[in-house]
Amino acid sequence: MSPRKSAAEARATRRRIVERGVAIASVDGLEGLTIGRLATDLGMSKAGVLGHFGTKETLQLAALDEAAAVFVRAVWRPAEDAAPGLPRLRAVCEAWIAYLESERETFPGGCLFATASVEFDARGGRVRDAVVRLGRLWRRRLAGEIRLAVAAGDLSPDTDPEQLTYEIVGLYLVLNQDLQLFADPRAPERTRRALARLLAPGASAAVA
Amino acid sequence: MSPRKSAAEARATRRRIVERGVAIASVDGLEGLTIGRLATDLGMSKAGVLGHFGTKETLQLAALDEAAAVFVRAVWRPAEDAAPGLPRLRAVCEAWIAYLESERETFPGGCLFATASVEFDARGGRVRDAVVRLGRLWRRRLAGEIRLAVAAGDLSPDTDPEQLTYEIVGLYLVLNQDLQLFADPRAPERTRRALARLLAPGASAAVA
DNA sequence: CCTACCGATCGGTAGG
DNA sequence: CCTACCGATCGGTAGG
Numbered sequence: 001m002s003p004r005k006s007a008a009e010a011r012a013t014r015r016r017i018v019e020r021g022v023a024i025a026s027v028d029g030l031e032g033l034t035i036g037r038l039a040t041d042l043g044m045s046k047a048g049v050l051g052h053f054g055t056k057e058t059l060q061l062a063a064l065d066e067a068a069a070v071f072v073r074a075v076w077r078p079a080e081d082a083a084p085g086l087p088r089l090r091a092v093c094e095a096w097i098a099y100l101e102s103e104r105e106t107f108p109g110g111c112l113f114a115t116a117s118v119e120f121d122a123r124g125g126r127v128r129d130a131v132v133r134l135g136r137l138w139r140r141r142l143a144g145e146i147r148l149a150v151a152a153g154d155l156s157p158d159t160d161p162e163q164l165t166y167e168i169v170g171l172y173l174v175l176n177q178d179l180q181l182f183a184d185p186r187a188p189e190r191t192r193r194a195l196a197r198l199l200a201p202g203a204s205a206a207v208a
Numbered sequence: 209m210s211p212r213k214s215a216a217e218a219r220a221t222r223r224r225i226v227e228r229g230v231a232i233a234s235v236d237g238l239e240g241l242t243i244g245r246l247a248t249d250l251g252m253s254k255a256g257v258l259g260h261f262g263t264k265e266t267l268q269l270a271a272l273d274e275a276a277a278v279f280v281r282a283v284w285r286p287a288e289d290a291a292p293g294l295p296r297l298r299a300v301c302e303a304w305i306a307y308l309e310s311e312r313e314t315f316p317g318g319c320l321f322a323t324a325s326v327e328f329d330a331r332g333g334r335v336r337d338a339v340v341r342l343g344r345l346w347r348r349r350l351a352g353e354i355r356l357a358v359a360a361g362d363l364s365p366d367t368d369p370e371q372l373t374y375e376i377v378g379l380y381l382v383l384n385q386d387l388q389l390f391a392d393p394r395a396p397e398r399t400r401r402a403l404a405r406l407l408a409p410g411a412s413a414a415v416a
Numbered sequence: 417c418c419t420a421c422c423g424a425t426c427g428g429t430a431g432g
Numbered sequence: 433c434c435t436a437c438c439g440a441t442c443g444g445t446a447g448g
Contacts, residue, residue: 013417027330032239035443047445048417056443109330118326121388122235122317132389166386166398170378177381178374180329181340190374221433243427255429256433264427418448426441432434 014052016042019106021063022070027109029119030060030127060127067112068134074099076141085152086201089145093168093195097188100176110180113138114173139165149199156202167198222260224250227314229271230278235317237327238268238335268335275320276342282307284349293360294409297353301376301403305396308384318388321346322381347373357407364410375406 020041025033035056039046053059079091100111109115117135120128146161171191178187197203228249233241243264247254261267287299308319317323325343328336354369379399386395405411 010417029237029239029327031237034441036441045418046443047419050444051417054444110326115326117385117389118318118323119237121385135385135389163398163401166382166395167379167402169385170380170382170402171375172378173381173385174374174378177325177329177343177377181325181343187374190371193371194375194378218433242425244425253434254427255435258428259433262428420446422443422445424442427439429438430436 010052013044017049017052017059018062018066021059022066022106022112023108025060025063025109026067026107026112026115030063030112030116031119033060033063035059057126061130064112064116064127064130064134067107070103070106071099071113071138074103084145084148086149086154086199089149089154090195090199092142092145093199094192096172097175097191100172100179101188110176114176139169142168154201155199159203164198168195171195218260221252225257225260225267226270226274229267230274230314230320231316233268233271233317234275234315234320234323238271238320238324239327241268241271243267265334269338272320272324272335272338272342275315278311278314279307279319279321279346282311292353292356294357294362294407297357297362298403298407300350300353301407302400304380305383305399308380308387309396318384322384347377350376362409363407367411372406376403379403 017038021033021038024037024041033056035046035049038044039049042049050056050059053062075092075095078095079088082088082091103111113131113134116127116131120131143161143165146155146159146164149155150157150159150161171194175187175191178184178190225246229241229246232245232249241264243254243257246252247257250257258264258267261270283300283303286303287296290296290299311319321339321342324335324339328339351369351373354363354367354372357363358365358367358369379402383395383399386392386398
């Protein structure tokens with residue numbers, strides 16, 4: 001006895017579903033994100049949940065989209081004000097740490113991309129494609145900031161932006177593991193220490 | 209019509225189950241490792257599969273044990289012959305790369321520990337405990353090799369073994385991601401390049 | 417957005 | 433190690 005909601009109400013419901021879905025997927029994975037679980041959590045019927053997406057795959061893609069929006073807001077947006085070059089690169093890196101450390105509310109099981117990357121790395125399909133696309137996107141942006149820092153003379157011209165990007169991503173993957181699996185509060189400082197070395201003014205650590 | 213096998217035959221069957229289980233879990237995770245799937249793959253009944261373990265959890269733990277044995281054989285055993293210090297540390301690191309690169313047969317979905325770490329990092333239970341225990345074990349061993357290298361004077365006395373271990377693990381996590389998710393053949397060389405910097409004679413990159 | 421239902425698969429058990 | 437079965441849950445559909 002709750003049919004015929006307005007379009008605005010339907011959008012609000014969809015939001016609730018997706019936000020809860022992101023939290024569930026961060027813990028149990030995008031496959032573990034089941035319609036029945038969502039319905040129970042939200043006090044809805046399964047058909048009511050599924051009606052907003054049609055298929056589970058579309059729901060998974062919506063959760064991934066929402067996670068991407070959260071990531072952009074937490075990591076890239078705050079750094080936009082910083083000066084291009086090393087200051088902005090450092091701002092991005094610091095925001096990334098803060099994102100992994102404190103976005104525990106939206107991602108109780110850790111960064112959804114870290115989870116989804118491993119979950120879908122040996123499968124096909126549209127969800128895997130989306131994970132790959134987003135992974136490439138964050139790396140491309142990070143490499144872009146590194147190039148700006150090189151162009152500004154803040155990092156050595158010998159710097160290999162792809163290599164440096166690769167090493168920084170490694171520092172975030174191990175940070176996510178240490179926070180989630182080992183609950184080690186020293187991890188953020190460890191990533192910071194390694195980053196300080198890689199991003200020292202004039203540093204040429206990651207060379208071709 | 210195939211009851212009453214000998215104890216040796218039963219052991220051989222158990223082996224087949226576990227080995228196939230490791231391969232499945234590496235692709236679909238330890239939760240995605242289902243009794244029915246195993247039974248179909250091996251041409252057995254579900255009860256026949258489950259009879260060797262009793263519960264799915266025990267089967268998951270057996271798969272994890274087998275993966276640990278493979279890891280020890282591939283990474284730690286070959287390095288045992290190398291001289292303690294930087295030579296052995298480097299041998300371990302190189303074997304670890306080779307393990308991720310070439311153990312595609314036993315782990316078609318990539319290193320099972322990388323998969324299981326993310327899959328269970330937000331859960332409780334005995335499987336999670338085993339993943340944590342093994343993760344700590346590899347790190348402790350790696351830190352031990354680093355300490356030997358410091359003691360031998362091969363690495364700077366300023367070296368922080370925990371910090372260096374952390375950074376090296378990051379280089380393996382990103383290597384696994386790039387091999388599995390992005391299928392990027394340049395990844396092993398990237399990890400090698402970063403390791404060469406961290407493990408240069410007298411290097412004091414990872415200091416406290 | 418609901419009730420009612422579908423076939424398939426899940427982990428697991430009984431009994432031989 | 434098998435057949436036969438259990439209740440629960442899966443993704444999804446019909447129809448309102």
